[in-house]
Every structure is written in C-alpha cells, then in structure tokens.
Amino acid sequence: MWSFSYNECNETVFASQNQRISACDDEPGSGMNPNQGRGAPEIDILEGGDTAISSSVQVGPGMPEQFRQLADNSSYSCIYLYECTTEGANNKGVPTAYYEELRGHKSPYQGPRYGANNFCDSDSTLVQSYKTVAA
Numbered sequence: 001m002w003s004f005s006y007n008e009c010n011e012t013v014f015a016s017q018n019q020r021i022s023a024c025d026d027e028p029g030s031g032m033n034p035n036q037g038r039g040a041p042e043i044d045i046l047e048g049g050d051t052a053i054s055s056s057v058q059v060g061p062g063m064p065e066q067f068r069q070l071a072d073n074s075s076y077s078c079i080y081l082y083e084c085t086t087e088g089a090n091n092k093g094v095p096t097a098y099y100e101e102l103r104g105h106k107s108p109y110q111g112p113r114y115g116a117n118n119f120c121d122s123d124s125t126l127v128q129s130y131k132t133v134a135a
Helices: 096-103 130-134
Strands: 043-049 052-059
C-alpha cells in the first residue's frame, strides 16, 4: 500500500519528507516525473502467459526491500508453469507466519488501512459527484 501524496509542493500543508513520493522532489528516480505527486495507493502489474495470468505482483517506486513481496529464485517464469519453488514466491496462500519469521511482520502490507487526512481543511465544494465518475 502506498501512501498519498500531493500534486503540489506545499510544505505548510504537509511536510514532503513524510511523503514517499513528493511533488517537492526534483529527482524522484524510478522513471517518475520531477515535481509530481501521485494519488494511486499502489501499482498493480498483470502478467500473463499461455493460459495463466497473475496480478499478484504489486510494486511501487522506491519500495523498501522488506516490504516487497517475495520473489522466486528458481525461474522468472515459474509462476506461469506453477513450478515456483521458493517458499512464498507464488504469494497466494502464503502463510503469514512465514513472512513474520522472515521479516518480522505478517505480510508485505502489514495491515494498512485507508484513513482520514487531518492535515487539510475540508472544502464541501470539492465533493466528487456520481455524474463525474460515471461519465
């Protein structure tokens, strides 16, 4: 799960060092645009081959290693053949005890939740309408 970020650099609203991806960053790396925040909570990657498809890989620029999902060491394409041998590499049904033993927390997400952003004043004129979403 990726944290929110603003699409403008405004240190009086929220300190940029508290945002993993910030509009205040001139050189964000990982192919991202300079001085541009992002609102997506995560980036899902679909992978497919033959008759199998996987959406279990979720990544984001700059994600620390200890929060990434486990990769398989036997073959980059083992997920399509259902032959992955590294424990946890297939992710589906991985016992949480394995993550906790390996990394000290039960999942790559550690039970995150969406929550309120209490750093900004609310503006009732900026409420999204169904008509806008359905367009």
